[in-house]
Amino acid sequence: MNFQQEVQISLTVLITGLVVVFLMLIFLTLVIKGYGKAVNSLQSKLNQRPRESMPVPKPEPVPAAAPAPSEPAAEEAPAVEEGISEEILAVLAAAAYSMIPGGVVTSVRRAAVQSRARSSWGMAGLLENTRPF
């Protein structure tokens, strides 16, 4: 092969190879994005349907004999913008647990401080995705 032929074949393979690989993978990118959106919108529609088909419970009629006490207008709902504290969360969890048949709450204690090490779930995920071939 002379120099000119070498240059010709080299550039042919370089340009063809890069163009074909990029075009194929760009096409795959678009297809995967497209079907991802289609699948997600289909699944969100399917998830909404059971909620819509559930019968909305009718509000109970307010008894006329017992007038509802009027609340002071100035009183506002408790602010939750700052978040619910851990203690309240623990109490709610304990209350929910006690409603389960057989559920008995004996005490509510603060858990031990977790070490900085990765949780076992995180470790399992890391190992799953990084084990060698």
Added chain:
Amino acid sequence: MTIFSGFLKSVMKLFETSGLVGNDPRNYVMILIAGVLIYLAVKKQFEPLLLLPIAFGMLLVNLYPAIMAAPTDTENGGLFYYLYLGVKLGIYPPLIFLGIGAMTDFGPLISNPKSFLLGAAAQLGIFTTFIGAIFLGFETRQAGSIAIIGGADGPTAIFVTSQLAPKLLGPIAVAAYSYMALVPIIQPPIMKALTTKKERLVRMEQLRPVSKLEKILFPIIVTILISLLLPDAAPLVGMLMLGNLFRESGVVDRISKTAQNELMNIITIFLGTTVGATATGSLFLSWGTIKIVILGLLAFCIGTAGGVLFGKLMCRLSGYKVNPLIGSAGVSAVPMAARVSQKVGQEEDPGNFLLMHAMGPNVAGVIGSAVAAGVLLSILK
């Protein structure tokens, strides 16, 4: 006396047929090289799953060349001749890909399909190395086989080489697997040289969750598209996606486990030993091998650089939402290259977890290198 002379004749005949007399002196050098590779595999743990069988196959063939002999009218062929048919006929690499597909989670790629572009950019090493190989005097099919080392994918390199230049299988396989083991050493300096500190500190958004349906559709769609558009890549990509479908469907757990474990292990043994057994002294000890080793390194480096540079482009275009370090994971050394991206990123910012982001380009690189292999086969075969 007759018995004694008969005894002497038998002993002489045994000696004359032994490897000590008939062996090419270059084979003894190969025996030493096999010893070094065994040391690297066992002691330094350089890709031992492949390097150990390759090294031992190399050792065996240089001690007893007839182990690879073809059958004649009067005698059967050697053991490795028959096992090697799986390589020659392109059977083993697709079966390895079946196992790889069964082990791979394409979730990070599906949730961020732009990773495909990084996988494509990292294949730059293949096509630029082709140019280098041509100008170093290799003919086109040999140059294509050498260039595929840049895909950083052992089965793909073996698949392409077995079809384009089977005589170079030994040095190319040894070069490919050695460089794959050296990814943690080769890549970081290139990654740091091509990125700024600001770019390395980029934290990426959490990946969106991927549904099971998406994961099941992915292998089917990829198989259909690539097989229709580039049929030469169909054996590799098809088997990769079949393995992945076994994994994601959840209904063939037994087959999936077999593909990931027993099948992979059996094929790895056969593939490794027979590929190693092609490395005889006469083929391996030549200037061509040295050129292959240099070109292989060039391919890896350019592939890494291509991925990182495209990552930089994506970083700038997205307004610093993409960390360019994940571009280096576009070489398909799974999961080593993704781990390297994670490690280099964490050197700058210990709280920056790039691993799952890098897995996207890493697995995209497997598909990208298979597509590149299909392109080379369709142009050069």
